[in-house]
Amino acid sequence: MTVLFWILAVVAVVAGFAVFRLNSMAQVTFALLASFLAVAGLVMLLGLGYLGVVIVLMMVIEMVIMAVFMVMYMMNPAGLMPMAMYHNKSGSMAIAVGTFAVLAAGILLTDWPTRRGAPAPDQTFALGEALMGGQMLTMMTLGVTLFATIVGTVVLATARGRYDRFGDDLDRRRADDPAGGGPG
Amino acid sequence: MDLRRLLLRLAAARPHVLLVALPGATEARLAVEAELGRRGWPAAVSPADADVLLVAGPAGPALAAVVGRVWEQMPEPRVRVVVEVVADVSGTLDSAASQLASWTAARPEYGGPGPREQEHRGPEHGGDEHGGHGGGMEMPGGLPMADLGEDRDGLMLDRLHVALGPVLPDWPAGLVLRVELQGDVIQEAEAEVLDPGRGGSSRGDVPAAEDARHAAARHLDGLARFLGVAGWADPAARARRLRDDLLAGAEPAAVRGQVHALTARVRRSRTLRWLVRGIPAGERAVAARLADRLAALDAAVDGAPPAQPGPSRPPDLAALARAVVGAELAAARLVVAAVDPDTDLVAEERGARHA
Amino acid sequence: MPEPMSAPAALPLWWVVVLPFLLVAVAAAVVAADASLTARARGARADVLLPVREAGRLLVGQRRRTVAADSVLWRAGGAVLPVAAVLAGVVLPLGLRPVADLSVGVVWFNAMEVLAWAAVWMVGWGPNSALGLVGGYRFVAQGLAYELPHMFAIITAALGAESLRPTDIVAAQRGLWFVVIMPVAFVVYLISATAMAFWGPFDAPVGRDVAGGAAAELSGVDRLVFAGGRRLLLVVAVALAVPLFLGGGAGPWLPAWLWVAVKTAVLLALVLLVRRRFPTIRADRFTEVAWIVLVPLTIVQALVVALLVLNRGGAG
Numbered sequence: 001m002t003v004l005f006w007i008l009a010v011v012a013v014v015a016g017f018a019v020f021r022l023n024s025m026a027q028v029t030f031a032l033l034a035s036f037l038a039v040a041g042l043v044m045l046l047g048l049g050y051l052g053v054v055i056v057l058m059m060v061i062e063m064v065i066m067a068v069f070m071v072m073y074m075m076n077p078a079g080l081m082p083m084a085m086y087h088n089k090s091g092s093m094a095i096a097v098g099t100f101a102v103l104a105a106g107i108l109l110t111d112w113p114t115r116r117g118a119p120a121p122d123q124t125f126a127l128g129e130a131l132m133g134g135q136m137l138t139m140m141t142l143g144v145t146l147f148a149t150i151v152g153t154v155v156l157a158t159a160r161g162r163y164d165r166f167g168d169d170l171d172r173r174r175a176d177d178p179a180g181g182g183p184g
Numbered sequence: 185m186d187l188r189r190l191l192l193r194l195a196a197a198r199p200h201v202l203l204v205a206l207p208g209a210t211e212a213r214l215a216v217e218a219e220l221g222r223r224g225w226p227a228a229v230s231p232a233d234a235d236v237l238l239v240a241g242p243a244g245p246a247l248a249a250v251v252g253r254v255w256e257q258m259p260e261p262r263v264r265v266v267v268e269v270v271a272d273v274s275g276t277l278d279s280a281a282s283q284l285a286s287w288t289a290a291r292p293e294y295g296g297p298g299p300r301e302q303e304h305r306g307p308e309h310g311g312d313e314h315g316g317h318g319g320g321m322e323m324p325g326g327l328p329m330a331d332l333g334e335d336r337d338g339l340m341l342d343r344l345h346v347a348l349g350p351v352l353p354d355w356p357a358g359l360v361l362r363v364e365l366q367g368d369v370i371q372e373a374e375a376e377v378l379d380p381g382r383g384g385s386s387r388g389d390v391p392a393a394e395d396a397r398h399a400a401a402r403h404l405d406g407l408a409r410f411l412g413v414a415g416w417a418d419p420a421a422r423a424r425r426l427r428d429d430l431l432a433g434a435e436p437a438a439v440r441g442q443v444h445a446l447t448a449r450v451r452r453s454r455t456l457r458w459l460v461r462g463i464p465a466g467e468r469a470v471a472a473r474l475a476d477r478l479a480a481l482d483a484a485v486d487g488a489p490p491a492q493p494g495p496s497r498p499p500d501l502a503a504l505a506r507a508v509v510g511a512e513l514a515a516a517r518l519v520v521a522a523v524d525p526d527t528d529l530v531a532e533e534r535g536a537r538h539a
Numbered sequence: 540m541p542e543p544m545s546a547p548a549a550l551p552l553w554w555v556v557v558l559p560f561l562l563v564a565v566a567a568a569v570v571a572a573d574a575s576l577t578a579r580a581r582g583a584r585a586d587v588l589l590p591v592r593e594a595g596r597l598l599v600g601q602r603r604r605t606v607a608a609d610s611v612l613w614r615a616g617g618a619v620l621p622v623a624a625v626l627a628g629v630v631l632p633l634g635l636r637p638v639a640d641l642s643v644g645v646v647w648f649n650a651m652e653v654l655a656w657a658a659v660w661m662v663g664w665g666p667n668s669a670l671g672l673v674g675g676y677r678f679v680a681q682g683l684a685y686e687l688p689h690m691f692a693i694i695t696a697a698l699g700a701e702s703l704r705p706t707d708i709v710a711a712q713r714g715l716w717f718v719v720i721m722p723v724a725f726v727v728y729l730i731s732a733t734a735m736a737f738w739g740p741f742d743a744p745v746g747r748d749v750a751g752g753a754a755a756e757l758s759g760v761d762r763l764v765f766a767g768g769r770r771l772l773l774v775v776a777v778a779l780a781v782p783l784f785l786g787g788g789a790g791p792w793l794p795a796w797l798w799v800a801v802k803t804a805v806l807l808a809l810v811l812l813v814r815r816r817f818p819t820i821r822a823d824r825f826t827e828v829a830w831i832v833l834v835p836l837t838i839v840q841a842l843v844v845a846l847l848v849l850n851r852g853g854a855g
Contacts, residue, residue, distance in 0.1 A: 026612055026664055033657065049643045050703075056650040061686070064656045067664070068679050124643055124703065174462075188599055195596030198586065221581050230670075230750040232603055232758040235596070259601035259758035346669040353747050368673065368823075413748045415739065415819025421580040455740070455817045459824055513673055514821050517748040 005045055012038035013100075020093050025070050033063040050124040192261065195235070196285035200226050201277075202234035202258070204251055204351055207358035207380050207527040209241020214405070215270040216240050218428040219277060221421075229353045231257035236280045237264040244379025247350065247358060254351055261287035343371060348516075350378055354412040356520065356527045361508065368512040375501040380530035400443065400484035401430040403477055406524045407450070410474065413521040414456065422446055436485045443485045447478045465519040466507040473522040499525030548640040548706055550633065558638050559625050565778075565803075566770035567591075573811050580815075597763035605666045605756055613665020617761050619658035620768025627651035628775045630705050632782050634796030637705060644705040645693050648779060652735055655772055656682045659737070659744060659753050662765060666756035674752020678744035680822035681734055684829035685741075689731035691837035695724040696783040699844050705779075709787030718784040720847060723840040725784040727833055729810070732780065734825075736773035739814035743821050745769075777810055778803045 015035035022028050036059040044052030120126035131139050155161075165175040201220055205213040216238060220227060228234035231254045239251055243266075255264055263280045267273055348361040358379060364372040404427035411420035423446060426439050450456065463470040504523055508516040567590040575585035586592070604610070630637050630644035641647050656679060663675020697703050699721060700711030708717075718725045734741035745752045757765050781787060781802045788795025 024609060026609060026661075030612060030615075030657065030661065049641065050646060053643050053646045053650045057646070057653055060650070060653045060657050061682075064660050064679055065683075067660055068676055122642065191595035191599045194588065194592045195599065198589070198592050198596075200596075224578050224581065224584060224586065229747055230755045232756050232762070233751060233754075235600075257603070259603050261599065261601075344669060352750055365669065368676075411818070415742060415746055415748070416817070417577065417739075417747075418580050418815040421577065425581060453818070455820065459818055459821065512823060514743065514746070514748055514823070 001045065005042065008038045008041040008045070011035070012042065016096075020089065020096070026067060029063050029067050029070065033059060036063070047119065048123055048127075050127060192287050193285045196281050196287075198225055199235035199263075199281060199284055200228040200233055201236045201238050201280075202228040202231060202254070202351070204237065204239045204247075204254065205357035206239065206241035206243055206247055207377055207530065209268075210357065210528055211270055212240035212267050212273075213357065214401075214427070214431060215273045216267055216277075217424065218431065219273045221424060221428060223277070225277075227353065231255075231351070232259060234258050235262060235284055236277075237262065238276075238280070239264075239266045242266075242268055246378040250350060250378065354409040354521060356525050358527045358530075359520075359525065361505070361516075361520070363508070363516070365513065368514075370508050370511055370513065370516050373505040373508045373516075375505040377501065377527045377530040380527065396436045396484050396487055397430050397434075400436050400439075400481060401427045403481035403484060404430065404443070406477055406521075407446075407481060409524065410477070410518070410521040411450070413517045414459065416453075416456065419446060419449055436487065440485045443481060447482055450474075451478060460518060460522075463511065463515045463518055464507065465522050466503050470515075470518050470522040477522075498529040499523070499527070501525065501530070548636055550636045550638050554633075554638045555629075558628055558633075561633075562625060562628055562771050562774055563767070565774045565807075566767065567594075569770055569774060569807055569811070572808070573814075576811060576815065594763060594767075597759055597766075600759035600762070602759040602761055603666075603756060605668060609665045609667065611665075612661040614761065616658045616661025616663075616665060617757065617765045617768070619654055619661070620765060621771050622768075623651045623654035623658065624768055624771035624775050626654075628771075628778075631775065631778050632705055632709055632787050632799065634788050634794070634799055635706070635709075640704065640706055643703045645697050645703050645708070645779075645783070648705075649690060649693060652772065652776060653682075653686070655735060658768070662757070663744075663753035668756050670749045670751075670755045671753055673749050674744045674746070674755065677746075677749075677752060677822050678737055680826060681737070681741060681744065684822060684826040685731040685734040688727045688829055688833040688837045689735065691834070691841055692724040692728040692731065693783065695721050695837065695841045695844050696728075698841060698848060701848065705782045705787075709782045709789070712786040712789065716784065716786040716789075721784070721840055721844055723836050724844075725780065727837050727840075728780055728783065729777070729806070730833075732776035733773070733810055733813070735776050736769055738769070738773050738810065740817035740820045741825070742814075743819050746819055748819075773810070774803075774807065777806050780806055 012035050015031045015038065018031040019028050019035070022031055037056060040052045040055035040059070042052075043055060046052075162170060165177060166172040167176075201216075203213065203216055203220075217227075231237075235258075237251070237255055237258060243251055255262075261284055263283045265276050265280050267276050344365045346363055346365050348363060349355050349359045350357070358377045360376050360378055362374040362376070363370045404423045408420045408423035408427065411417075411423065422442075426442055426446065429439055430436065457471065460471045460474060465473060468476070504520065504525055507519050507523065511519055570590045570593070571587055574589045575587075578585045627648045629639040630641055630648050637644070659678040660675040663671045663673070663678070665671070696708055696717055699717050700708040702708060702711070711717075733739075737744045743752070745754045749755065751757075754762065754765055778799075781799055785802050785806075788798045790798035790801075793801070
């Protein structure tokens with residue numbers, strides 16, 4: 001358990017730092033992913049299986065989508081052109097290392113209280129109840145707001161609306177798209 | 185190492201053959217494909233996947249250079265053979281297999297300077313002329329980088345120069361399509377046939393008055409290649425098999441039922457219709473060209489006189505290049521397969537660029 | 540496993556060693572069956588030794604290097620694929636018990652198979668090849684299309700059993716297989732499982748039109764690992780449909796493990812046959828269908844199942 005903790009912790013920190021050291025956007029993206037995966041492992045070590053697994057799930061998808069955007073803007077395969085993923089290297093590195101130091105110091109210096117009570121028998125169930133019970137309203141509001149934001153962003157970003165696709169009276173049977181396909 | 189020898193022998197019973205078809209040597213290509221089908225040897229889709237590099241026909245200077253680069257890209261154990269006379273096919277394949285089975289050359293350790301790496305750094309790659317399937321060596325240090333351009337949504341995005349062909353599965357012999365890719369979308373294209381007009385004869389060996397059998401075989405070949413590009417291997421294999429039967433001497437009337445069953449199956453597929461829908465390909469769309477081919481194939485096995493006499497006009501490469509601009513890569517492949525330019529008929533140096 | 544396991548529900552620990560071999564054997568059988576179907580269509584004879592031949596051929600083959608390749612990501616990507624498939628396989632009940640009986644089993648399964656996104660993208664990106672890259676991003680586009688319907692299908696089964704644990708899901712189907720009350724989720728699951736293993740008709744990422752796409756530059760043992768990993772992923776993804784929708788090892792006369800094997804074999808045969816019926820469905824066409832047909836369908840399916848669960852007094 002302790003060995004596993006130290007391995008994962010070191011991987012998380014080293015991979016996180018590698019984000020500043022590597023000069024290929026793809027490698028940086030996957031270094032960040034490796035860091036997140038190590039953190040997910042740590043979360044699982046805490047006994048929070050569901051949260052850990054969901055971190056893996058979300059981070060893999062997010063990082064790969066990020067990689068695709070990267071290709072879109074710079075489509076040289078294998079990252080031939082050395083290019084960093086961030087601006088102001090020294091500044092961002094200082095912030096990152098500083099944050100890490102402050103948080104680590106905080107964790108080490110805090111006088112943690114001893115544990116009272118016991119963890120719930122089913123962590124996943126307890127988590128779901130906490131989110132969907134007492135915090136139901138918060139979560140629902142958050143969810144709908146996020147969804148509205150996503151839809152709004154897409155609507156704002158796309159140059160073509162339904163009038164372009166289906167004609168001024170929306171009576172075209174099949175959408176007029178640059179690339180056909182789909183059901184309509 | 186006995187285990188290694190055993191594995192080599194096992195593998196040599198079914199080598200993957202990368203067939204490089206040359207313009208004017210369609211007959212040799214068809215003979216090789218028929219023999220591979222009989223043996224059940226798979227056709228390699230890329231140099232990395234190949235054990236045998238089989239060049240069908242005599243290569244001119246440009247294609248010889250391409251073949252050389254493809255050869256460099258192939259992993260060992262590998263054998264390189266040329267088929268120029270149709271009668272040689274079976275013996276050539278046998279000797280290739282036996283060479284693979286008794287392969288003894290030391291395998292360079294991984295990490296050492298493999299043959300391909302050294303040669304790829306050579307100056308001959310300074311130009312835009314890339315080997316075969318356009319992969320592997322797109323842009324080693326010093327080659328032109330992708331440049332910027334507006335995409336179809338008006339964003340400034342990178343454009344990548346890629347040469348499609350001449351070594352691609354189900355691709356017209358000798359054709360090179362130099363495209364500028366933005367994401368998946370082709371923004372500019374230029375078509376060229378390397379070493380044209382060397383074979384002199386048309387597809388099959390009947391240039392002038394094409395009889396029903398050769399017309400049917402030609403349409404089956406085109407259909408097989410189109411279905412191969414569309415990723416429908418099963419009917420493509422059937423089309424190839426029928427084509428080989430016809431070329432081996434079967435009467436069109438004898439295979440009529442099977443051909444009708446095949447065309448009916450392709451026509452019936454709603455998925456295929458949905459996949460090829462709305463892809464323009466010059467004067468006729470991909471779907472319409474496919475329908476034309478199926479109708480012509482049916483007519484040929486029914487014994488009807490061909491609607492149009494065999495192809496004698498050289499293909500319009502400029503129109504082909506125009507047709508793929510704005511298409512996504514997969515759609516562009518379908519366009520080329522649907523147009524199916526007969527590169528055997530390209531007479532002299534021709535190129536066409538469309539921006 | 541950090542997950543607290545209930546000891547009697549999982550197989551003995553040595554199954555961790557057996558599982559990869561078992562999965563590889565099934566994958567080899569899939570390769571042989573698929574190749575014999577191909578040989579039949581072409582009129583050649585079938586070859587039972589084919590998986591051995593192909594594996595041997597790749598084992599003695601030379602590994603390739605390409606110019607200006609991103610070797611780290613390239614090799615890592617290929618290796619991730621089989622590892623992810625086996626890790627996903629640990630929650631499969633092989634009979635009554637899985638190798639690891641995780642309380643969040645189906646989410647674990649989903650997280651492991653999502654690693655394929657990263658793997659295929661890295662393999663496509665690594666060799667510095669345009670066609671490889673095309674294959675890589677084709678898979679991500681395809682992933683964006685299938686992943687949401689896939690998650691909804693899995694969650695629907697979990698909802699029906701009110702548990703994320705595969706063994707609980709199997710137990711919940713004692714009376715009635717889930718395929719009866721959630722047929723849409725079952726069909727969507729099989730579609731998305733096929734798409735996840737980029738198996739035909741969703742094989743555009745390694746399509747013939749781009750000379751093998753993501754796999755275009757792989758040779759030797761790298762190709763073996765990638766191609767093998769892809770088959771393993773297919774086997775594992777299809778095999779989970781058995782505990783999720785087909786009652787796991789439930790069935791008369793035969794022992795549970797045999798029922799699991801029979802059901803899995805039937806599903807795999809179905810997948811092999813379906814591949815022959817359809818041409819490659821390109822991501823540009825599939826995405827729209829996935830988002831405006833499959834996602835709403837699976838949501839409605841989940842809603843129906845949720846109402847059924849509430850009706851029988853569950854989730855109280």
